[in-house]
Amino acid sequence: MWENRCKVAISGVGYSKATRSADIPLAAHALEAVRGAVADSGLRMEDIDGLATYPELPATGHAEVDGISVVSVNCMMAMLKLPALTWHIQVGTTNIGGALQQATNALLAGVCKYAVVWRAMHNPSGTYQNLPGNMAAGAAQFTGPFGFGGPGQGMAVAYTRWLEKNVQTRDKMATLAVTQRKHTQHNPHAYFYGTELTREDYFASRMVAYPFCLFDCDIPVQGAVAVVLTLADRARDLKPAPAYLAGYGQRLHFETAGRIGSLSSYMEGGSSSAKLTWERSGFTPKDVDVAQIYDGFSASVIYGLESYGFCKEGEALDFIQDGRIELDGELPLNTFGGSLGTGRIHGLWHIIEGALQASGRAGSRQVKDVNVSFVGASAPIVTGTTFIFVKEPY
Amino acid sequence: MSDWSKVTRPIPVPNEWTRPFWAAAKRESLELQRCQSCGHFQHPPFATCTQCISIDLKFEPVRGVGTIYAYTIMYHTGDKRFASAVPYASIVVELDDAPGALMAGNLLGVEYTEAKVGRRVEVVFEKLNDDITLPQWRLAND
Numbered sequence: 001m002w003e004n005r006c007k008v009a010i011s012g013v014g015y016s017k018a019t020r021s022a023d024i025p026l027a028a029h030a031l032e033a034v035r036g037a038v039a040d041s042g043l044r045m046e047d048i049d050g051l052a053t054y055p056e057l058p059a060t061g062h063a064e065v066d067g068i069s070v071v072s073v074n075c076m077m078a079m080l081k082l083p084a085l086t087w088h089i090q091v092g093t094t095n096i097g098g099a100l101q102q103a104t105n106a107l108l109a110g111v112c113k114y115a116v117v118w119r120a121m122h123n124p125s126g127t128y129q130n131l132p133g134n135m136a137a138g139a140a141q142f143t144g145p146f147g148f149g150g151p152g153q154g155m156a157v158a159y160t161r162w163l164e165k166n167v168q169t170r171d172k173m174a175t176l177a178v179t180q181r182k183h184t185q186h187n188p189h190a191y192f193y194g195t196e197l198t199r200e201d202y203f204a205s206r207m208v209a210y211p212f213c214l215f216d217c218d219i220p221v222q223g224a225v226a227v228v229l230t231l232a233d234r235a236r237d238l239k240p241a242p243a244y245l246a247g248y249g250q251r252l253h254f255e256t257a258g259r260i261g262s263l264s265s266y267m268e269g270g271s272s273s274a275k276l277t278w279e280r281s282g283f284t285p286k287d288v289d290v291a292q293i294y295d296g297f298s299a300s301v302i303y304g305l306e307s308y309g310f311c312k313e314g315e316a317l318d319f320i321q322d323g324r325i326e327l328d329g330e331l332p333l334n335t336f337g338g339s340l341g342t343g344r345i346h347g348l349w350h351i352i353e354g355a356l357q358a359s360g361r362a363g364s365r366q367v368k369d370v371n372v373s374f375v376g377a378s379a380p381i382v383t384g385t386t387f388i389f390v391k392e393p394y
Numbered sequence: 395m396s397d398w399s400k401v402t403r404p405i406p407v408p409n410e411w412t413r414p415f416w417a418a419a420k421r422e423s424l425e426l427q428r429c430q431s432c433g434h435f436q437h438p439p440f441a442t443c444t445q446c447i448s449i450d451l452k453f454e455p456v457r458g459v460g461t462i463y464a465y466t467i468m469y470h471t472g473d474k475r476f477a478s479a480v481p482y483a484s485i486v487v488e489l490d491d492a493p494g495a496l497m498a499g500n501l502l503g504v505e506y507t508e509a510k511v512g513r514r515v516e517v518v519f520e521k522l523n524d525d526i527t528l529p530q531w532r533l534a535n536d
């Protein structure tokens with residue numbers, strides 16, 4: 001087991017409004033979320049001495065303007081001018097989960113006391129994947145000429161492989177989309193709060209990249225979320241009940257750029273990351289009371305459930321049936337609605353929900369008797385970043 | 395059938411790793427990077443052998459026959475260069491001679507609904523300009 005098990009906790013959480021269009025600069029969304037998280041903890045802004053983020057915009061063909069399309073650490077520093085700032089980082093390879101893990105390490109190293117981690121996501125006007133030009137350079141020279149443009153198709157090919165290899169049909173995925181939308185109705189911060197989704201809606205929706213229909217893809221939004229992270233001893237003195245971090249893991253897969261469709265590489269990042277998380281926390285998938293699994297595309301949940309060890313390979317679409325992922329089911333899943341419900345903010349919202357469920361602060365969507373709360377905060381194809389939060393730090 | 399006539403395919407830009415692949419394709423030959431230490435074929439080209447880490451890699455001819463490993467049918471028209479062809483099948487092919495070396499392409503000459511995992515395909519060459527010819531795929535008869 002990890003020697004630092006339960007020594008760090010998530011305290012406050014904060015949100016901006018998730019909107020479809022970018023009416024105000026993204027920096028304003030990030031600021032709102034960060035202020036919310038600090039206030040939720042009962043701290044003052046001048047107490048914050050650590051900052052971490054992953055600022056990437058997953059859209060293509062749009063200018064990157066700090067404060068408009070991304071919110072870098074530098075941008076946040078310029079806004080807040082924190083007098084006590086002693087540590088900051090902006091991660092590159094491991095998505096927002098990696099930023100949270102780096103903040104954990106900094107707290108354990110004693111180089112800061114109260115770290116804020118935020119994820120801000122821009123929705124550019126016009127086509128999200130605005131693939132310009134008539135040339136395909138780098139890894140794209142083997143994919144671009146054939147119309148493999150955005151990440152959706154890269155995910156879709158692995159999904160057809162999974163479906164046909166396992167003799168499954170995409171119809172079963174409707175259960176995920178509909179159940180998560182049901183959960184969304186308990187999350188007033190979510191983009192789709194107040195908008196229901198039926199199985200009929202799912203089957204009637206337009207195809208985007210088969211097997212993905214519209215409701216298999218998270219909707220691009222403009223918004224931000226943030227958390228305050230601190231050592232467990234300090235967290236106990238703050239306003240909210242702490243969510244203790246029992247263990248984490250991260251791992252990229254061993255894949256070369258431009259090679260697409262390999263199902264085993266989709267599983268590898270997740271299984272390697274989860275293995276570290278189970279070993280460090282001392283828990284197994286059977287101990288988990290509630291799970292958040294990254295769902296930017298619905299099929300990511302399949303790769304997550306299987307590679308993390310919640311079910312066997314080829315069984316995930318059967319696993320999610322029969323009420324198992326409902327709030328009172330055997331494994332309540334993406335209880336905040338997931339990215340399919342909140343809009344595209346990436347994995348920090350999954351981490352926030354994992355923490356809220358562990359600390360008993362999830363309101364009307366709170367799962368009963370939660371102690372062990374699992375989070376897979378990124379698509380395994382990109383990188384596995386996994387976490388376990390617990391209510392009781394034993 | 396998908397109408398490719400109005401599609402503007404982005405032109406591959408060969409680099410020091412990939413130039414031999416495109417030079418061979420121009421001669422309507424399929425050549426993949428092969429490790430001279432362990433014999434492993436790989437695609438896309440990489441700095442080292444992904445099996446044994448050798449840097450002794452050369453391009454060698456392979457037969458242009460294989461199976462559809464995975465596919466997607468594109469309906470979204472966000473990519474304006476391809477919008478006139480939707481719906482179309484983008485496929486990933488695993489060659490008989492190079493297991494694990496996955497090649498992207500389009501399934502040509504048949505309805506997009508013919509794309510299925512495991513279907514046999516063979517290479518056809520589609521000339522883009524004087525320098526670049528794309529390896530593409532049609533259903534095989536074998």
Ligand SMILES: [Zn+2]
Binds near residue numbers: 432433434444447
């Ligand atoms: Zn080798």
